Amino acid sequence: MASSKTITVEVDDVSYTDNVEPRLLLVQYLRERLGKTGTLIGCDTTNCGACTVHLDGVSVKSCTMFAVQADGHSVTTIEGLARDGKLAPLQQAFHQCHALQCGFCTPGMIMQSASLLAENPHPTEQEIRDGLEGNLCRCTGYQNIVAAVQAAADGTVSSNSTLSADSDETETAGVA
């Protein structure tokens, strides 16, 4: 096999140093070496976006980067988005707006949405749709995903956002 290279990457606030094959994709490194299985693989052509993570705060498709390219960088995955046991507003918004069904596109969708809102904190519906163009969902028809991003942008997400399943008591009036 090809020679390996030592990399140091900060992932979800923890620093890791590993020997990796140069051909190892970042997503494979995250899933197979670090056990960060929250980040998922849905295709092999960079179309679906299920593997979207943040590299130094900006969304990237982790199937389109080699792990060695992340050397010296900081990666945030869906597993590192919640802080101090509190869901990030987008996570809460996805829950509140029923923006997920099977959940497979969800990690990538949330990470891409976070990047989108960082660039454009108050997007229009069309800007949200365009901003999510690189992420495929087969369950929701996108309507509730768009609503969730809008809710997160508008700050209309419930603040009762803990990681425990108890948050599921919340009742919503439904999504128009």
Added chain:
Amino acid sequence: MTVTEVGRARLRKEDAHLITGRSRYTDNITLPGMLHLAMVRSPFAHAKITSIDASAAKSSPGVVAVLTGADVAAQQGSLPNAWPITPDQKAPAHPAIAVDAVAFAGEVVACIIARSAAAARDAVELVDVSYEELPVVLDLEEALKDEVLAHPDLGTNKSATWVFDSGEAGTGKPIAEALDGAEVLIERTFYQQRLIPAFMEPRSTVVDPTGEQITVWSATQIPHILRLMLALTLGIPESKVRVIAPDVGGGFGGKLQVTPEEAITVLAARHTGKPCKYTETRSESLMAAHHGRAQVQKVKLSATKEGIVTGLDVHLLADMGAYLGLVTSGVPILGAFMYNSIYKFPAYRFECTNLFTNKAWTDAYRGAGRPEATFAIERLMDELAVELGVDPLAVREKNWIKHEEFPFTTVAGLEYDSGNYEAATAKALELFGYDELRAEQARRRESNDPVQLGIGISTFTEMCGLAPSRVLGALSYAAGGWEHAQVRVLPTGNIEVVTGSSAHGQGHETAWSQLVADRLGVPFENVEVLHGDTQISQRGLDTYGSRSLTVGGMAVLAAADKVIEKAKIVAAHMMEASEEDIEFADGKFSVKGTDQSTALGEIAFAAFSGHNLPDGFEPNLDSDATYDPQNFSFPHGTHLAAMEVDTETGRVTIRKYVCVDDVGVVVNPLIVEGQVHGGLAQGIAQALYEEAVHDDAGTLVTGSFVDYLVPSAPDLPHFTTARTETPSTTNQLGAKGVGEAGTIASTPAIVNGVLDAVRHLGVKDIKMPCSPSRVWAALEEAKMTGGVQ
């Protein structure tokens, strides 16, 4: 007050782990000593395998073993087809790993077993397979001629021919009378292009052969059916197989299958004695996971000059692809009962010829037979309206079943229990602004606006709640259509619900909790729903055909009712009253006419301790129920699409989409709405975007998401959805099912709308998907042939 969970927009219990990355999809599983598989697949659509040299692959670093078809010929059996639609149905043997020949590009010819997924993938390139290419048959009309055979050994491409004739069945008049005496005869051929389910989670299987039972984790919709079929196919006692469907990333019928890859992973695990994992790439998934639709529909509709339909004749060619999968052959039959849709046709004949081709096999895809049928009839109703020069809604109204005519036995022999097409249509028209849009359409036509407006209508119904076991038996399906549930009352009074209906995004955990919370009068949070593991949920028939709530949900309610009956006996004993005097409401058992009462939790603990129970009472309240529906359920609705067509570029845009669905009583409006949205997206995708395209050699051209156009967010509009509620009278809840409605209804609405925009320019039909190039070509052709008025 009684808790009313049913009807409440509860947020989903399922979400917490999915939004935080604590998911349990099959590919996330790692077991000690686990080996990884990669498949060697045929690049040819039809070929003899003359030799396989795996020696280089076997000595590749990290490779543990290579399995060929010859290696496992004695163990692998033939993958199952559970629906022999006629006694003389022909089907080729279906080995998981091809032995002598391959019949579609992508078929597995060998399996690499290695210490890492990368090592397995590397070794795929090193397997030297020699093929002798054979001629391919790809087109249905060609297949019908039997000149080139997909399976030369079978001697024909025809698998079976299945006929329904209302004259013979006694459900209507003979079709010949209607066609012969027709005042108006509409004759058309529609093409249902081949689609790919394209669930987001690629299929994945992990098999642990250590221990007493073989444990199979798989991205499947059908853990129970898979367990039985793996056992039968591979000759393993069923009791030695445990199947777990953990988090499953979508199915849409595409994971309603017993796949070669699942069987191979079991074979590999047994061969090595080690846990084995196989996860397909997306390219493999698009190429080799089963496809859907792929039919040619030759249809004739006869009517009076007043627009009353007198007969419908359907002649179908259905593409099986290269093999018969689990229900491949039955998919067109599910459509056979739906061509007459919501209408009162007096005569109907359906004939379907199932044909083999050298492509991936087809099978269930969201709607399975019913979208095809609905498309044909809704296109025909528009064609009839055009022929008569009347509004397409008027033609539909003239022929549909009136709300006061239910229950209504249709010409296809089904009894529709309830419906109100007038109400759904009226609501849809109001939300849509039908008259205003018609006026705008007229203005744009008059001004020769380059962007023309069209209005597409689809009034639909479907048969859901698959299915009454006796009906399935009459249709030669191998299994029943019941569902099983168990309600367990824990000593603390908390409830565990075990359901045989295995969810993969549908929200069963939330909806079933609502059902049981209402029925037993316990808090929603105190109900835990378990599913998807044959060791926990011993019996079940899984999730497909919009059956979960209308069949599985009813089993849950029946089990809950048995719990109440048991608890009443204990309550009577505890309160020293007679059983007849015990009343149950809001989670409390009380003695009629007194203020004495006992809560379910107290009874649960008494039943658990067993210290003081009536003589002969078994110390627990747990109850099982198996529910077999007496009839299907028939959701319906009216969908309206305002379509803009740029006549200079062929670009199609959805200006407005309104749908009013009647799915009966709704348990959770949030979940129902989500199902409708997702269904619409898939139906619209058939109309405008998706098609599995093969080249002349039978190679899939649309082999990645670059070419197979699953719509993304900017490709779809904001939908306006609403409901009417006409309860089903078949089940106690009044629910009808919602999983497939959007997909079934939206395809014809969109295509009718596109055609309505350009029909005045001489365009008569456009094959799906109505891509810009197709629409533009149709407009150009109309110009050439003098279609422009």
